[in-house]
Amino acid sequence: MAAIPKVCRAAPATNGGTMEYTITCREDYPVPEPKEGELLVKLNMCGVCQSDHHMMAGDWGLGPAPGVDCTGHEGAGVVAKLGPGVDPAKWKVGERVGVTPVHWTCGECEFCNNGHETICLKKQYVANAVNGTYTQYPIIHESWAIKLPDNVSDEQAAPFMCSGGTAYTATKAAGAKPGNTVVVFGAGGGVGHMVTQFCKADGFNVIGIDVGDEKRKVAEHAGAAHFLDVTKVAEKDLPAEVRKLTPDGLGAHAVIVAAGNPKAYANAPGLLRPLGVIVAVGIPAAGTAVAGADPALVTFAGIQIRGILVTSRVDMADALRYLADGKVQENVEVVPFAEFPATLAAVAESKTSGRKVVDFNN
Ligand SMILES: [Zn+2]
Ligand SMILES: [Zn+2]
Known part of the structure; x- marks a missing residue:
């Protein structure tokens, strides 16, 4: 050297x-x-x-x-x-x-x-x-x-140290099962496209939400079965659109907010089914957003809100196996x-x- x-x-x-x-x-x-x-x-x-x-x-x-x-x-x-x-x-x-x-x-x-x-x-x-x-x-x-791992390149490993590990932990926090519907806000972004891939690898029905055609391409390539472009779908219509894309029409089992956009947090609760989970990953500037919902919704529907901050060493080792096995890719x-x-x-x-x-x- x-x-x-x-x-x-x-x-x-x-x-x-x-x-x-x-x-x-x-x-x-x-x-x-x-x-x-x-x-x-x-x-x-x-x-x-x-x-x-x-x-x-x-x-x-x-x-x-x-x-x-x-x-x-x-x-x-x-x-x-x-x-x-x-x-x-x-x-x-x-x-x-x-x-x-x-x-x-x-x-x-x-x-x-x-x-x-x-x-x-x-x-x-x-x-x-x-x-x-x-x-x-x-x-x-x-x-x-x-x-x-030997078969993981530096250009893959570098971003994975933050976005990949975080995405893995966020996907785990969603608590979803194969076949469940998970909405990913920011599905075409740096963390979101990795969340989408982990969700797909775990067998979830992924609805990606993001802005514009370039992000649509990335989200769909990452495994989003459906994509909602917020430049084309009005915010007020998002709950109905998500329900349409959920096989039983009840809404998503989890919404993972991988975008740092305050609007994503504002819209997340309305997309959930009863007992749904919001996973907070993206962090807008302090004081610009709230992760949560009206307490009436939280209590009557049993909504949960979970915060994720990067990833532990145990989760990182698990996440790297997905990368080394080719199940996910930055x-x-x-x-x-x-x-x-x-x-x-x-x-x-x-x-x-x-x-x-x-x-x-x-
Ligand atoms: Zn980061
Ligand atoms: Zn300590």
């Missing part, structure tokens, strides 16, 4: 943590030194997620810590250097590794112990507590470093490093379908 350089490619934000951020491509970003329990990673690919925009804009009420100027939380590459204390039997220099949105969890709190480690009381998120994958040489904690467009800023801008405005991935080596 080539020697580790002193500086590297990165797309840091010049004004991290404010609504006014801009990111700039640099060739001279410092390469850090891994500390106790950490790995220095050399990334080949970095997925671009709409969360990157929200993290830099700070509009979730959660911005990067001081000194954190590289966002990004999904990448694939190789281990470049082991920090002190990392077991060389567990990780080797040159070994393939994936970077997920979680940097570290305590392993001891109530939530870690109950299988909900992504909401650990002491958790540290990549791009929030530490620099993220918008630098080619990020530092990650060995406990959350992901081993990548719809990826790889762009060169120089297109980082333009790509983030397009993703921030929901103008892209599938997942954009930046190639650090091009």
Whole structure:
């Protein structure tokens, strides 16, 4: 493996943590030194997620810590250097590794112990507590470093670390059975097209909802049996349209909101059958939406609302088996490093379908 350089490619934000951020491509970003329990990673690919925009804009009420100027939380590459204390039997220099949105969890709190480690009381998120994958040489904690299957490429693995894992956990949270109807809001988007594929792989009748023909194509290719284009179907007609597409006419068993659009949350309850489940995945800017429904509906119809935040390590291992077995696949467009800023801008405005991935080596 080539020697580790002193500086590297990165797309840091010049004004991290404010609504006014801009990111700039640099060739001279410092390469850090891994500390106790950490790995220095050399990334080949970095997925671009709409969360990157929200993290830099700070509009979730959660911005990067001081000194954190590289966002990004999904990448694939190789281990470049082991920090002190990392077991060389567990990780080797040159070994393939994936970077997920979680940097570290305590392993001891109530939530870690109950299988909900992504909401650990002491958790540290990549791009929030530490620099993220918008630098080619990020530092990650060995406990959350992901081993990548041999037959999964970096361009597939990078976006999968966020969108694939999240989609898997969201699909599981829907609690649906084969033959059940599941509505996916944002079915042509980065997370939504993966949710659609997991739903299809698990035998659900998927109704995708999104905007325009390009997203329709992606959603249908991902396995949506039906597609409702909100530029053509009025919002008030969505409940009736969904019922028409549900074999027994009762509505969906679950609605997975994979879009960060407040309207998706507003419309979700009306699409459900009794005992239906809303799975909240997409996160609009804080204060712009409510996930839920009129309490009369929630109680009389027994509606449930479940929130999903990325994915646990156990779920990630399960999800990667779907990817390695060819049951799901990221719809990826790889762009060169120089297109980082333009790509983030397009993703921030929901103008892209599938997942954009930046190639650090091009
Ligand atoms: Zn993400
Ligand atoms: Zn914990």
